[in-house]
Amino acid sequence: MKYVKEREKLFLRGPSVVTLGKFNGLHRGHRKLIGRVLEIGGKGYETVVCAFETPSRKLLTGAERYRLLEEMGVDTLAECAMDFKLMHMTPEEFAKQVLVRQMHVAWAVVGPDFRFGYQRKGDVACLQELGRKYGFQVEVLEKERDGDRPVSSTYIREQLNEGHMEKVNSLLGYPFSTTGEVVHGRGLGHTIGIPTANLIPPKEKLMPPNGVYATRSRFPHREYLGITNVGYKPTVGGEDFLGVETYLFDCHENLYGVQSTVAFCHFLRYERKFASLQQLKEQLLNTDVLQAKEFFAKNAMG
DSSP states (O other): OEEEOOGGGOOOOSOEEEEEEOOSSOOHHHHHHHHHHHHHHTTTOEEEEEEEEOSSOBSSOHHHHHHHHHHHTOSEEEEEEOOHHHHTOOHHHHIIIIIIIITOEEEEEEOTTOOBSGGGOBOHHHHHHHHHHHTOEEEEOOOOEETTEEOOHHHHHHHHHTTOHHHHHHHHTSOOEEEEEOBOOOSHHHHTTOOOEEEOOOTTBOOOOSEEEEEEEEOSSOEEEEEEEEEOOGGGTOOSSOEEEEEETTOOOOOTTOEEEEEEEEEEEEOOOOSSHHHHHHHIIIIIHHHHHHHHHHHHHO
């Protein structure tokens, strides 16, 4: 997949079929748009996802979005930073300069609430009018819905902030996860007989509330079930960074330096401080692990 990070370097041979938006989650609504782009692209058009970049924390990091779009079969990911020049383009300037001259757009696929141009003055009707003027087609898809609510990044962030991982995963259409290299912790897990694999999530990555979760950890060679603590380790004095610490069931490997993706399946409890390491061990082994295994057994059967 072609990856263009600077708008000034975005010059496609075309003709192309493009969808535009923030795409900071690649949730079911985004996938509906991209699916239609890929369908139209089968007629001989270059398929393009144009993502407007903002500095806010994201459901997906740039690397995660790249990987998912590549797996979906998109030809080009173009990231457009919301800089001064782009933010002050009129809707017509954006259509003429970016869509027509740089992308050679033949089709644009958007949702009904799509906005573009200076002060977001351009809407779907404006884009359709510009399409007629500059010779490209515009297709508007209805939003994907979850009951009476449209699927959106805002809705997913609400659910993520509450730790409702089953709902988050349903809205995304894939398991919410974070990826990183297994690093050395403080070694206290070994002292209580519960060794852990530790990751540091990217700073731009949105994370669920600090607490303990039933998780699936994927490594290059296999997958493990386990429980994961997200937080600052208040029981042992805390750290100055957010950590993702996973106890892997039935794992006896040395995994330091190995890339791991931790997928969050079910919230077990909020993080809390224990009076001693022994109390923490009892909570983990006698409650958290048992509840996680019960969850996985129930869902495997269902």
